[in-house]
Amino acid sequence: MKRLLTIICLAAVSAGAAMIEYQGRILGGEQPFVGEGQFCFAVVDEADQPLWTSGALPKAGDTQPLDDSLKLTLTNGVYHVRLGDTSAEQPTLDEIKILTSPGCRLRIWFNDGTNGWHHAGQDVVLDDALRESRAKFISSDQAEAILRGLRELRMRLERENARAAEAAEAAKETGSATPLESKP
Numbered sequence: 001m002k003r004l005l006t007i008i009c010l011a012a013v014s015a016g017a018a019m020i021e022y023q024g025r026i027l028g029g030e031q032p033f034v035g036e037g038q039f040c041f042a043v044v045d046e047a048d049q050p051l052w053t054s055g056a057l058p059k060a061g062d063t064q065p066l067d068d069s070l071k072l073t074l075t076n077g078v079y080h081v082r083l084g085d086t087s088a089e090q091p092t093l094d095e096i097k098i099l100t101s102p103g104c105r106l107r108i109w110f111n112d113g114t115n116g117w118h119h120a121g122q123d124v125v126l127d128d129a130l131r132e133s134r135a136k137f138i139s140s141d142q143a144e145a146i147l148r149g150l151r152e153l154r155m156r157l158e159r160e161n162a163r164a165a166e167a168a169e170a171a172k173e174t175g176s177a178t179p180l181e182s183k184p
Contacts, residue, residue, distance in 0.1 A: 018095040020083040026110055026120060032077025038069040038111040041083055043093075043126065046103025052093050054083065058109050058117035065111065098126070100151045 020043070026033040041054040055068030070090075072079045083106075084093030098104055105123035 018093045023080045025077045040109040042107045045101040063116040
């Protein structure tokens, strides 16, 4: 069975497009894999909750191809992908969610068509790479201030949504109208 390994070469969020550019390398045994391979990607948080997936995720060892897996050509084991590229029929990335969630990692599955689906190496930590990509455009102090503000905004929105849901539930139980709706 081939040993699979991924080496991170580049991970960055492209400005404005909400995509993660990623380049990696797959080895089959000691040799670089050459040819077409199938990939599935997920961005997960520190609790292993998916923040984004490229599609359905495989089960380890399963040899069946997935309809929505990404088929990439590898040259000397190297591949390149733009995660969140909607022109390639991938789901949209929520850049704010990814930037404000601690412990973000990129998880990669690979299928060479013979040995089935396997994790392609260790998860790739994205936090530092994402912040470094932002440093090209703004200072680290500005980036940290923006991230703090985005985290606070996200928490405030989550609290407001929870309060609105509680108010709607209470109104439903009492039969009264919620502030956003009126009774005829």
